[in-house]
Structure formats: C-alpha cells, structure tokens
Amino acid sequence: MNKRSFLSTALAVQVLALVPGLVRAxxxxxxxxxxxxxxxxxxxxxxxxxxxxxxxxxxxxxxxxxxxxxxxxxxxxxxxxxxxxxxxxxxxxxxxxxxxxxxxxxxxxxxxxxxxxxxxxxxxxxxxTAFFVAVSADGPYKTMKDLIAAMGNKARPLSYGSNAVGGPIHLGSARLEGALGVEMLHVPYKETGQLYAAVSTGEVDWAYGSIATAGPLVKGGKLRFLAVADSTRSPAMPDVPTLAEAGGPGGIDALxxxxxxxxxxxxxxxxxxxxxxxxxxxxxxxxxxxxxxxxxxxxxxxxxxxxxxxxxxxxxxxxxxxxxxxxxx
CATH class of the missing domain: 3.40.190.150 (Bordetella uptake gene, domain 1)
Incomplete structure (x- = not known):
C-alpha cells in the first residue's frame, strides 16, 4: 500500500468512527x-x-x-x-x-x-410517554386537589377533552373518572392543536396531554400541568408530581x-x-x-x-x- 492509499484509508476509518453505527454498514x-x-x-x-x-x-x-x-x-x-x-x-x-x-x-x-x-x-x-393532567394556566385549578374537588361538584359537571373518541386520551381520562367515582362531560376534538387551545381558553376544563403535544403551550404560559399519570415523575418535568403524590388515586396511569x-x-x-x-x-x-x-x-x-x-x-x-x-x- 502506498503512502497516499494508506492515508486515505486511515482518514476513512476515522470518519466512520465519528458516526455511530456506520462502521458496520x-x-x-x-x-x-x-x-x-x-x-x-x-x-x-x-x-x-x-x-x-x-x-x-x-x-x-x-x-x-x-x-x-x-x-x-x-x-x-x-x-x-x-x-x-x-x-x-x-x-x-x-x-x-x-x-x-x-x-x-x-x-x-x-x-x-x-x-x-x-x-x-x-x-x-x-x-x-406518559400523559399529564393539563388545565388552563389562567384558570381556577392551581393544584390537582383543586381539580378533583371541582370534579365532585354535581351541580356543575366538569368537562374533559380528547383528540379522538375511543383513543388513549379519551379512555385514559375515563379511567381516571371511574377511579374517582365522578361523572364528567367528554368533548372530542378533531386535532390535538384544537384540543389544547380549547383547554387553554377554558372551553373545556382539562385534558390529558404529553410533553410533545401540550408541552409547548405549557412553556408558552397557556397551560399548566398539575400531575403526571404515571408511577414516577417524568425526568423531563421533575417538578410535576405524580397523580398519587398530588392527591389523586394511586395506580391509575395514562400512557x-x-x-x-x-x-x-x-x-x-x-x-x-x-x-x-x-x-x-x-x-x-x-x-x-x-x-x-x-x-x-x-x-x-x-x-x-x-x-x-x-x-x-x-x-x-x-x-x-x-x-x-x-x-x-
């Protein structure tokens, strides 16, 4: 192998080593x-x-x-x-x-x-990915206990939204509803963008949302996450408590x-x-x-x-x- 070929080969190996997985190709x-x-x-x-x-x-x-x-x-x-x-x-x-x-x-x-x-x-x-309980940042619910107390008000049933009838958000919300022994109004939307816009304006009281879907509105000050429906806190949002930690039922996840x-x-x-x-x-x-x-x-x-x-x-x-x-x- 001449010097030029050797240097070319060595350079190629170094480049491949910098890109994970490329060596095997x-x-x-x-x-x-x-x-x-x-x-x-x-x-x-x-x-x-x-x-x-x-x-x-x-x-x-x-x-x-x-x-x-x-x-x-x-x-x-x-x-x-x-x-x-x-x-x-x-x-x-x-x-x-x-x-x-x-x-x-x-x-x-x-x-x-x-x-x-x-x-x-x-x-x-x-x-x-776990779902978080999302409410309007400007709404009356500052904690999960506030929201649960309002859910028990039979004179004014709360509403929750989803992006599809029978989807994970809908059925996960219904699971929480059953665990709490309350009845709420389900309001379905066609798109997740519409759903979380409706939560932010108070058109619906709350909805489950992930960091990917509702997180941008949380960062923008339009939504607030009250709890994460998981057995452990999310590493991405460690300050948000689990449902059980926030006063909700234990063992009720929404993933x-x-x-x-x-x-x-x-x-x-x-x-x-x-x-x-x-x-x-x-x-x-x-x-x-x-x-x-x-x-x-x-x-x-x-x-x-x-x-x-x-x-x-x-x-x-x-x-x-x-x-x-x-x-x-």
Missing amino acids: QAPAGLAPGPVRITSTLPAGSGPDTVARAMGEQLQARWGRAVVVDPRPGGAGVVAINAMKGQPPTGNDLLVADVGNLSINPLIFRKLAYDPEKDLVPVALLYK SWVALMAPRGTSPATVDAINQDVNAALRQPAMAERYAAFGFAASPGPAAQVGDLMRADRARYAEVLRRVKVSVD
Whole structure:
C-alpha cells in the first residue's frame, strides 16, 4: 500500500468512527435489495414522526441503504396499515404504529380492516410517554386537589377533552373518572392543536396531554400541568408530581407507546436483527437528545415486549370500555 492509499484509508476509518453505527454498514439478514420504507400511522411533523425520522437516519447509517419514512395518517391508522400489511415480508417494509392502532382499535371497531395479531409482527418498541393532567394556566385549578374537588361538584359537571373518541386520551381520562367515582362531560376534538387551545381558553376544563403535544403551550404560559399519570415523575418535568403524590388515586396511569412492526411472515431472524439495530440506535446520544425534547422514554428490549404491551393494554382498555360504551362502524 502506498503512502497516499494508506492515508486515505486511515482518514476513512476515522470518519466512520465519528458516526455511530456506520462502521458496520450492513443490512440485516433477509432484507431484499433496495430501500427500506417505514410507513407511519402518525402525522408528519408530530413528535412521533420526528423520532421515526431520527430512527430512520440511524438505521440508514447502519445499513448503508436508504430508509424512508412515509407518514399516512387517517382512518385511525387503517390507511397506513393497509398500505403496508400485504407487502413482502423481507423487512424492507415496516410500520410505525401506536397503542391506539394496535390495542384499542380491535375493541371499538365493529369491522376493522386489519388484525394486529395476525397481519403484523412486533419488531421493537420505539418509546413510551406518559400523559399529564393539563388545565388552563389562567384558570381556577392551581393544584390537582383543586381539580378533583371541582370534579365532585354535581351541580356543575366538569368537562374533559380528547383528540379522538375511543383513543388513549379519551379512555385514559375515563379511567381516571371511574377511579374517582365522578361523572364528567367528554368533548372530542378533531386535532390535538384544537384540543389544547380549547383547554387553554377554558372551553373545556382539562385534558390529558404529553410533553410533545401540550408541552409547548405549557412553556408558552397557556397551560399548566398539575400531575403526571404515571408511577414516577417524568425526568423531563421533575417538578410535576405524580397523580398519587398530588392527591389523586394511586395506580391509575395514562400512557401511550409507539412500536415498529413488520408484515406477517417476516422471519424471526430478520425481526431479531432489526430489533438489535433499533435498540443500538436508541442508545445513541443523538436519539437520547431527540427523545428528551419530547419527554419520550426509550425502552430497548426484545420484540416480545411489544406483544406483551399489546395484550396488556387490550385487557386494560376492555375493562374501561365495559363502562364507557364506544363503537365505530
């Protein structure tokens, strides 16, 4: 090797070492030639879309091939899932879906165009996120105890909002309602932007919201977080108490999660290889930075944990739906 070749090779190795995951640049076993497409049930520009694109960048660097994120929101996830579920099970077509698509839809849709258990294969958990109790910053509720006291006023039932009938926010709120033994008015909105604007103006009394969705209005002084519906405080907002700490019921959490899925028939070897690369990406500082901005919690682990979450949350929401009657044609 001449001096010029040696220096070029040494420089290339140094550059690769600076980019996490690029040294291997090897696609998982089973992937067909060509790009990888990640279809998403979640809208472009949302927090989940942002981290899905960040994950796509990490996988593209690791695999040495294009990884494209294709948001197709609509139809409670049906649009995206139908576009992906029949694709060849090589690992070149993946899906980003949330708890609503995977655990709740089978409970509330009389005719659902897909079966999450039969049409899809869990690959990796991308993140979990907890919901906070959000109220207007200028409203009368300064603490969770204030809000709970008002919930018990039968002369003026309180209202809570959600971004979808039968969605995680709606059913999580109904779960809190049941735990407190009160009745409130549910007001659904079409978009999260409309929902939190309505909370900020007092059009509805409160709503569950995440740091990704409602956090910007908290920072802007329009909303206040009274409590987080989780067993522990959020590292992103450690000053906000848990529901139990704030005087609410214990053991009542409200969480959402997003997972990476593949079409039925994708081989266990391919699933395992993608799972390992996703988990490696989740441990990268660049991903940790993206996650921290939205209050998302990474939970690297085997693909089986997604299936466990799907089944556990289906049972949890089935219990809520026995009291809150929701069905969609």
